[in-house]
Amino acid sequence: MIHARGLTRRFKVRxxxxxxxxxxxxxVAAGQLVAFLGPNGAGKSTSLRxxxxxxxxxxxxxxxxxxxxxKDPAGVRARIGYIGQKNGAGENFRVRDELxxxxxxxxxxxxxxRTRADEVLTQLDLEPLATRKPGTLSGGQRRRLxxxxxxxxxxxxxxxxxxxxxxxxxxxxNIWEHILRLRAEHGTTLFLTTHYLEExxxxxxxxxxxxxxxxxxxGTATQLKSDLAGDHLTLTLSTEADLAPAATIxxxxxxxxxxxxxxxxxxxxxxxxxxxxxxxxxxVTRADTALPEYLxxxxxxxxxxxxxxxxxxxxDDVFLALTGRSLRETGTQVPEPTP
Amino acid sequence: xxxxxxxxxxxxREMAPTWRNPFGLLFTMVQPLLFLYLFGPVLSGSxxxxxxxxxxxxxxxxxxxxLSGPMMAGYTLLxxxxxxxxxxxxxxxLSRTAMLVGRTLKEFVVLLxxxxxxxxxxxxxxxxxxxxxxxxxxxxxxxxxxxxxxLSFVLAIVSAPGGELFYAVTQLTVFPLLLLSGxxxxxxxxxxxxxxxxxxxxxxxxVEAERALFTGAFTTPAVLYGTLAATAVAALGLTLGTRxxxxxx
Numbered sequence: 001m002i003h004a005r006g007l008t009r010r011f012k013v014r015x016x017x018x019x020x021x022x023x024x025x026x027x028v029a030a031g032q033l034v035a036f037l038g039p040n041g042a043g044k045s046t047s048l049r050x051x052x053x054x055x056x057x058x059x060x061x062x063x064x065x066x067x068x069x070x071k072d073p074a075g076v077r078a079r080i081g082y083i084g085q086k087n088g089a090g091e092n093f094r095v096r097d098e099l100x101x102x103x104x105x106x107x108x109x110x111x112x113x114r115t116r117a118d119e120v121l122t123q124l125d126l127e128p129l130a131t132r133k134p135g136t137l138s139g140g141q142r143r144r145l146x147x148x149x150x151x152x153x154x155x156x157x158x159x160x161x162x163x164x165x166x167x168x169x170x171x172x173x174n175i176w177e178h179i180l181r182l183r184a185e186h187g188t189t190l191f192l193t194t195h196y197l198e199e200x201x202x203x204x205x206x207x208x209x210x211x212x213x214x215x216x217x218x219g220t221a222t223q224l225k226s227d228l229a230g231d232h233l234t235l236t237l238s239t240e241a242d243l244a245p246a247a248t249i250x251x252x253x254x255x256x257x258x259x260x261x262x263x264x265x266x267x268x269x270x271x272x273x274x275x276x277x278x279x280x281x282x283x284v285t286r287a288d289t290a291l292p293e294y295l296x297x298x299x300x301x302x303x304x305x306x307x308x309x310x311x312x313x314x315x316d317d318v319f320l321a322l323t324g325r326s327l328r329e330t331g332t333q334v335p336e337p338t339p
Numbered sequence: 340x341x342x343x344x345x346x347x348x349x350x351x352r353e354m355a356p357t358w359r360n361p362f363g364l365l366f367t368m369v370q371p372l373l374f375l376y377l378f379g380p381v382l383s384g385s386x387x388x389x390x391x392x393x394x395x396x397x398x399x400x401x402x403x404x405x406l407s408g409p410m411m412a413g414y415t416l417l418x419x420x421x422x423x424x425x426x427x428x429x430x431x432x433l434s435r436t437a438m439l440v441g442r443t444l445k446e447f448v449v450l451l452x453x454x455x456x457x458x459x460x461x462x463x464x465x466x467x468x469x470x471x472x473x474x475x476x477x478x479x480x481x482x483x484x485x486x487x488x489x490l491s492f493v494l495a496i497v498s499a500p501g502g503e504l505f506y507a508v509t510q511l512t513v514f515p516l517l518l519l520s521g522x523x524x525x526x527x528x529x530x531x532x533x534x535x536x537x538x539x540x541x542x543x544x545x546v547e548a549e550r551a552l553f554t555g556a557f558t559t560p561a562v563l564y565g566t567l568a569a570t571a572v573a574a575l576g577l578t579l580g581t582r583x584x585x586x587x588x
Contacts, residue, residue, distance in 0.1 A: 052430050074432050082430040086423025092356045092415070098424075104348040105431035107341070149427060 001157050001189045002028040002051060007060035008213075009046050020046040022213040024060065028191060028206075030156070033183060035204030036193040037315065039327055043213040044193040045085065048161050051191075052082045065157050078106065081155035085162050088146045089134040095145060096121065096130040099152060106153035113152075120148040124178060140171030147178060158182070160192035164199065176203060197315040197327060209319060216322050221315060228321045229313035231287030232258070233294060236307040237278045246280050249297050255282035255290065277306060287311065345434040349441025357449065367411075368453050371404040375461060378523070383465060391554055393466040398549030399522035400461075401454055401480055402542060406513050408453065409446045409484045413491030413505060416442065420499035435584040439492060443580075446488040447481055454480055469555035476552035483545050483569040489576030496583045520546045544568040 007024035010017045021043040028034050036044050049055040051064050053073035061068065067075035089098045096117055103113030121127045124144045134142055143163065150158055163179065164172040180203070182188050194200050200207050201221045209217040209224070217224050233255070237246060247257045258281045284290040287310035298305055319327045357363060365372075375397075383392040419425040428438065454477050462468055491509075498505035519526070519533070520542035526534055537543045548565020556562070 054426065054429060077430055078432045080430070082427070084423045084426050084430075086426065088423045088427035090352075090419055090424040091422065093352065094355070094359075097352070097355050101348060101352040102427075102431070104351075105345075105428060105433040107344075107432065146423075146427075 001030045001032070002026055002062070002064050002191065004051065004062035005060055007047070007050055007062055008058050009043075009050055009055065010058045019213055021050065021057075024213075024215065026062075026208070026215070028189065030189050031183075031187050032206055033190045033204050034192070034206045034208060035200035036191065036208050036210060037195070037197070037200045037319075037327075038193075038210035039325075040195065042210045044195075044210055045161055046213075047210070048082075048159055048191075048193055052080060052159050053077055054082075078153075079155065079157065081150040081153065081158040083146050083150040083158070083160045083163060085165070087134060087142050088149045089142070091133065091135050094131050094133055095126060095137075098134075098145075099148060102149050102152045108153070116152055120151050123151070124148045138171075139167055140174060143167060143171065143175055144178065147175070151182070154186070155188070157189040157191070160190065162193055162195070164194070164196065172199075179203075195327065201315050207315065209315075209322065211319075211323055217318060224318045225313040225315065226285065229317035230256075230283045230285065231290070231313060232311040233280075233282045233284055233287055233291055234309050234311060235280045235282070235294075235298075235305050237280060238304040238306050240278045242303045243278045243280060245301060246298060246303050249301060249303075250280070250282045250294065253284075253290065253294055253297060255284045255294070257281070258283050342434050342437055345437030346441045346444065348433065349438055350444045353442055353445035354448065357445075364449060364453060364456075367408060368404065368457070370407065371400045371453075371457060372460070374400050374403065374523075375457065375464070379461075379464060391467065393461060393464060394469075394553040395550055397458065397461045397466050398476060398553050399520075399546055401457060401476075401549065402483075402520065402546050403517060403522055404453055404457065405450060405480055405484045405487065406517055406542070408450060409488035410491045410509055410513055412442065412446045412488045413493075413495035413509075416492050417495035417498060417502050417505050420495060421502060436581050439489065439577075439580045439584045442492065443485050443488050443577075447485055450481055450484045451477065466553075469553065472552040472555040472557065475557070476549045479545065479548060479552065479566060479569050482566075482573045486569065486571075486573030486576035489580035490572070493576070493579045493583045516540060516542050519543065522546060541568040541572060 004024050004026040007021060007026075008019065009021040010019050024043075024047055036047070038044050046055065050057045051062060051069065053064075053069050053076045056070060061070065063069070064076045065079035067079065069076050089095065093101070099117035099120060100110075100113045103116045104110070108116060121130055124147060126141070126144055126148060129137060129141060129145075134145065137145065147160075147163070150160075160179070164175050167175065176199070179190065179192075183190055192204075205220060207217070207219065207221050207224060208215055217228060219227070235246070237243060250257055282294075291308060291310055295305060295308060316327050319325070379393065379396050379400075382396050416425070429435075458466065458468075458473060458477075494505055494508055498508075519537045519540045521537060526537040526543075529537075544561070544564040545568050546565075547561040548563075548569075551557075551559045551561040551565075
C-alpha cells in the first residue's frame with residue numbers, strides 16, 4: 001500500500017534549514033494497522049503530509065495506493081483518506097452539508113453523495129447532529145465527524161494524524177472502537193500517528209518509532225519491547241553485602257544487572273526502595289519464568305530477599321533504550337483506552 | 340468537465356449558508372445601508388454634485404460595499420486555512436483552481452444581489468434609474484469585486500497560518516483606498532497632494548466610471564479608464580490567485 005524510499009523534507013527557517021524528515025524508507029502492506037510513534041517534532045506529521053501529497057518531498061520517492069506522490073498526486077488523493085490533526089469540517093457549514101460536499105469532491109453525483117453522507121452519519125452515530133454546525137459539537141463528536149469525512153469515499157488506505165489527541169478517555173475509546181470496526185469490516189489499511197504510547201501498544205500490530213526525522217525502530221509492540229527493552233526483575237535484598245553475590249548469580253542465569261545506574265530506572269517504586277534498602281534490577285528475557293528460578297538460586301546461596309516484583313516493558317522503555325530520552329517528557333500521559 | 344463540476348461543488352458549498360440564511364446578506368450590508376439612509380440625504384441637499392446627487396452618491400456606496408465584502412472574503416478562507424477544513428479539501432482530488440474560482444463565483448453572486456438591492460432601495464430616495472448604464476455599472480462593479488476577492492484570497496493564503504498579515508493589510512488598505520477615491524466627498528476640494536494620491540488610486544477611476552454610467556453617460560473617457568482599472572485588478576487577482584492555489588498551501 002505504501003512504499004517510500006529515501007523520503008526527505010527540509011524546511012527553510014530563519015538562519016538555515018531544518019531537516020524534518022531524513023531518508024524515510026517504509027513499506028506498508030495492505031490491511032495493516034501501523035502506528036507511527038515519536039515525540040513532538042520527530043517528523044510524524046511531515047511524513048504523513050508527504051505521503052498524502054499535501055507536501056512535496058525535498059528528495060526521495062514514494063508510491064501510495066499504487067500512485068507516485070510526486071508524479072500523480074491527484075491519483076494518490078483519489079485513493080486515500082486523510083484525517084488531519086485539526087478538525088476537517090468548516091465552521092459555517094452544517095454537518096450533513098459538509099459530508100455531501102466531501103462526496104462531491106471525490107466525484108460522486110449529488111444523489112450518491114447524499115446517500116453516502118447519510119450512511120457515514122449512521123456509521124459514526126452522528127445522525128442527530130446532521131443539521132448542526134461543527135462549533136456546537138463536543139470534542140468527541142467533532143472527531144467522529146472528521147472520521148466520517150475521511151470515510152465518505154470508502155478509501156482502502158486511511159491516514160490519521162493523531163486521531164485521539166486532546167479527547168477525554170471515553171471519547172478516545174469510542175474513536176478507537178470506530179477505527180477498529182472499520183478495519184474489521186472493510187479491511188482498511190490504517191496508518192496513524194500518535195504520541196500516546198498506550199494506544200500504539202494496545203491497538204497497532206506494527207509500531208514504527210521515529211525520532212529526529214529517522215525511523216529508529218519498526219516491529220510489533222511485543223517484539224520491540226522484548227528486543228529493545230526486555231522484562232525486568234526488581235529485588236529488594238535485606239543487606240547491602242548481598243548485592244554483589246546476588247548480581248553474580250543473576251549474570252549466571254543470563255540476566256543483565258541494570259541497577260547501579262539509577263538514571264536508567266524510570267520506575268518510581270524502585271527508586272523509593274533504593275533510598276532505604278539495597279535494590280537489584282535485572283533485565284531478563286521473560287520475567288515470569290525467570291523470577292522463581294532466580295529466587296530458588298538465591299535461596300540456595302543463602303541470600304534473603306525482602307521483596308520481588310516483575311516489570312513488563314512499555315514502549316517508553318523501548319524509546320528510552322534507543323534514544324536515552326523518555327517519550328513521556330514530550331507527550332501527555334493519559335489513561336489507557338479500552339480496546 | 341471535472342473542472343466545471345469542481346467549481347460547482349465549491350460554489351454550492353459556499354452558497355449553502357447564504358441560502359439557509361439569506362438575511363445574513365443584509366447584515367453584511369449594514370454599513371452601506373447606513374450611509375445610504377443617514378449620509379445620502381445630507382449629500383442630496385448639496386448643490387455641488389452636478390444636480391444629480393443620488394447618481395453621484397450611490398455608485399460610491401456600491402464601491403464601498405465592494406471593498407468591504409470581497410476584501411473580507413479572504414477572511415473566510417483564512418479561517419478555513421487556520422482550521423483543518425481547507426487541508427481536508429486539499430487532500431481530495433478537487434481542482435485547486437476550482438477552489439478559487441468557486442469561491443470567487445460566490446462573491447460574484449452575493450455582490451450582484453447586494454448591488455441590486457442597494458440600487459432598488461435608492462430609487463425611492465431619488466435615484467434616477469438609467470437602466471442600461473446601471474446594469475453596465477453593476478457589471479463593472481462585479482469585475483472589480485471578483486478581482487478584489489481573488490486578491491483577498493491570495494492575501495489569506497500568504498498570511499496563513501498566523502493571519503496577522505491579513506488583518507494588518509486589510510485594516511491599512513481598505514479605508515485609505517475608500518477615502519482617497521472620493522466615495523463620500525469629491526476629492527477636488529482637497530489639497531494637491533491628496534489629489535495626486537487619489538489619481539494613483541485605481542478605485543478612484545472605478546468610482547468615476549460608475550458615476551458616469553449611473554447618469555447614462557457611456558462615452559466619457561472616465562468609463563474607459565474605470566473599465567481598464569477594474570479589468571487590471573481582476574486580471575492581477577485571478578493570476579496571483581490561481582498561482583497561489585496551484586503552488587499549494
